[in-house]
Amino acid sequence: MVKLSSSDIFEAIQRRPSSSINTPSILFLLLTTHKNISLHITTHVKKDREMEIIVRFFIIAIVMVLLYRKLKKNGLDGPSPSFPFGNISERKKENINLKSSSISHDIHSTLFPFFARWHNSFGTYSHTLMGSFDNHLRTLFHVQIFFSINGKMFVYWLGTEPFLYMADPGLLKKLSTEVTAKNWGKPAVFRRDRAAMFGDDWARHRHVITPAFNPTNLKAMVSLMVETTTKMLDNWTTLVDSGTQEFDVEREITATAGEIIAKTSFGISYQSGRLVFEKLRALQTTLFKTIRFVGVPFGKMMHPKKAVEARKLGQGINQLFLSLIDERRKMIRGSGPQNDLLGLLLKRTEHGRFTKSLTTKEVVDECKTFFFEGHETTALAITWTMLLLATHQDWQDQLREEIREVVGDKEIDVNMLSGLKKMGWVMMNEVLRLYPSAPNEQRQAKADIQVSHDLSIASGTNMWIDIVGMHHDPALWDDDVNEFKPERFKDNIHGGCKHEMGYLPFGFGGRMCIGRNLTFLEYKIVLTLILSRFSFTISPTFCPFYCPISETFRWPASSTPTPLDTWALQLLLGRLPITLEDSIVSSRSAFISMEKRSQIKRMPAHFFIL
Numbered sequence: 001m002v003k004l005s006s007s008d009i010f011e012a013i014q015r016r017p018s019s020s021i022n023t024p025s026i027l028f029l030l031l032t033t034h035k036n037i038s039l040h041i042t043t044h045v046k047k048d049r050e051m052e053i054i055v056r057f058f059i060i061a062i063v064m065v066l067l068y069r070k071l072k073k074n075g076l077d078g079p080s081p082s083f084p085f086g087n088i089s090e091r092k093k094e095n096i097n098l099k100s101s102s103i104s105h106d107i108h109s110t111l112f113p114f115f116a117r118w119h120n121s122f123g124t125y126s127h128t129l130m131g132s133f134d135n136h137l138r139t140l141f142h143v144q145i146f147f148s149i150n151g152k153m154f155v156y157w158l159g160t161e162p163f164l165y166m167a168d169p170g171l172l173k174k175l176s177t178e179v180t181a182k183n184w185g186k187p188a189v190f191r192r193d194r195a196a197m198f199g200d201d202w203a204r205h206r207h208v209i210t211p212a213f214n215p216t217n218l219k220a221m222v223s224l225m226v227e228t229t230t231k232m233l234d235n236w237t238t239l240v241d242s243g244t245q246e247f248d249v250e251r252e253i254t255a256t257a258g259e260i261i262a263k264t265s266f267g268i269s270y271q272s273g274r275l276v277f278e279k280l281r282a283l284q285t286t287l288f289k290t291i292r293f294v295g296v297p298f299g300k301m302m303h304p305k306k307a308v309e310a311r312k313l314g315q316g317i318n319q320l321f322l323s324l325i326d327e328r329r330k331m332i333r334g335s336g337p338q339n340d341l342l343g344l345l346l347k348r349t350e351h352g353r354f355t356k357s358l359t360t361k362e363v364v365d366e367c368k369t370f371f372f373e374g375h376e377t378t379a380l381a382i383t384w385t386m387l388l389l390a391t392h393q394d395w396q397d398q399l400r401e402e403i404r405e406v407v408g409d410k411e412i413d414v415n416m417l418s419g420l421k422k423m424g425w426v427m428m429n430e431v432l433r434l435y436p437s438a439p440n441e442q443r444q445a446k447a448d449i450q451v452s453h454d455l456s457i458a459s460g461t462n463m464w465i466d467i468v469g470m471h472h473d474p475a476l477w478d479d480d481v482n483e484f485k486p487e488r489f490k491d492n493i494h495g496g497c498k499h500e501m502g503y504l505p506f507g508f509g510g511r512m513c514i515g516r517n518l519t520f521l522e523y524k525i526v527l528t529l530i531l532s533r534f535s536f537t538i539s540p541t542f543c544p545f546y547c548p549i550s551e552t553f554r555w556p557a558s559s560t561p562t563p564l565d566t567w568a569l570q571l572l573l574g575r576l577p578i579t580l581e582d583s584i585v586s587s588r589s590a591f592i593s594m595e596k597r598s599q600i601k602r603m604p605a606h607f608f609i610l
């Protein structure tokens, strides 16, 4: 074991071949001269801030190189990362062509050619590979892995963080049966970056929130949903009658979904909640600048102003929630607690035996998570549904017929909704299969996980679960995997998928979505009301969207992010509540036409189509 002091590093700097600081070359020198490195940085170096950063950079780089070597030695292969960006830049360079004028639902190979390529090059293991190692800064992979599970695993790097890519339902099944929720968490690297948005942890208090979705509460939400959606549709009717031809349906739906969550979960109107939404949107845009380099050491320093701005916005959002909480507390003192989400969170903190379990800060964090999880996902699902129905008139007609039979002229009632079976196949299944609102999920092992006698995942391991990959895998579905066929779910809740874990729109295991019943309810109500009053097709002015994910990262100054932008970035970087800089925004010139059922007129919405 060699102790490496700052003088070793300086010596290496002096021996570097070029005059610029070239970390890889210094590292190379260090690694070629020191086989087993234990870093010991002498304290005087830390006095100098700049030097401290450089030294830290070195340490991270050295750890990365060691990890990479050891992962490879253990058989966990993948694309070679560069320091400090990992494979981020390689993904960017990939030539993704989305300018095609035809509509294709094959989003996996269109948006992720790199995953397919890496999988073909590194993902297939036909033999048993075993190994283990530690590293002194974090136990990342202390693993014994048996690679026979369909071979859909490889390691790629977000910055200096290695991720174990998985698109293998067999492995997930094993994991979800072996792993308790407390052993799975969000990767620390994401949590740190998104603290302004979600707080320090996400939804740690499921048990507190879950009662907000009990049948009685859900039933009480129906009238609020009908009222809010009707208001939006009345507005559409007025606009269509006055000759307006173009509508931004995505924004309309997002606003309505936002209003619904504001009313049902926080007891506030969209008007009052609008400030929160506006600030959250601004935060999304700002955060993109700072966290698009997720995993890259000192990534935030690339945009110091944005980092400060994001922190301030985060604080502003906290203040807004704090005043909401204050108001509600006063109300609780006056008329007793309410059973919506906020009421439940406060009831527990103020009256229950969990008095000390949720601090005000924790309540604020839960509220932030809920606002995001609760409206963008549903808005996306409804938006995609409208696009798919706009291109499949036959299904639009079938759903309308079903609505006529089940609801008729009566007012929508919660008991009727279960009768809307075809609508269920369309959205809850086929739309979320083709375009899952949560396109991938990440986990980090919080403790060593023994998946089976031959597979154990060490504490600290990051995992990237490719939901889109599984939903579009012809080996799991069939050759028609990229076709819109809701009928595949007619007699089969797994849609004929060859593995029960191959279809996971709401996640799996202990962190499965707790809002799915609310989503079913909201989705069916909103869509029933829309289909009863309007029909829609793709407009002649429709323009297929262009997504230069791989090519540029420019953000038009005037653009505000939308859930579709967010979704696009989620595809790339995980479930980030942020927006893609350039991208899918150009889809804003894409429309579908909408017609009033009684009086046919055009009302375009904007969508992006792949």
Ligand code: HEM
Binding pocket: 202, 203, 206, 261, 369, 370, 373, 374, 375, 377, 378, 381, 432, 436, 437, 438, 441, 442, 504, 505, 506, 507, 508, 510, 511, 512, 513, 514, 515, 516, 518, 519
């Ligand atoms: C189409 C609609 C929705 C989809 C596709 C969806 C999907 C998901 C998925 C996949 C997860 C798991 C994330 C992970 O494991 O990393 C999740 C978690 C969550 N969802 Fe949803 N969701 C939807 C709607 C909602 C709604 C309407 C709410 C609330 C009103 C909600 C609240 C939550 C919360 C609080 C979590 C975190 C649960 C935890 O970590 O324990 N979701 N959602």
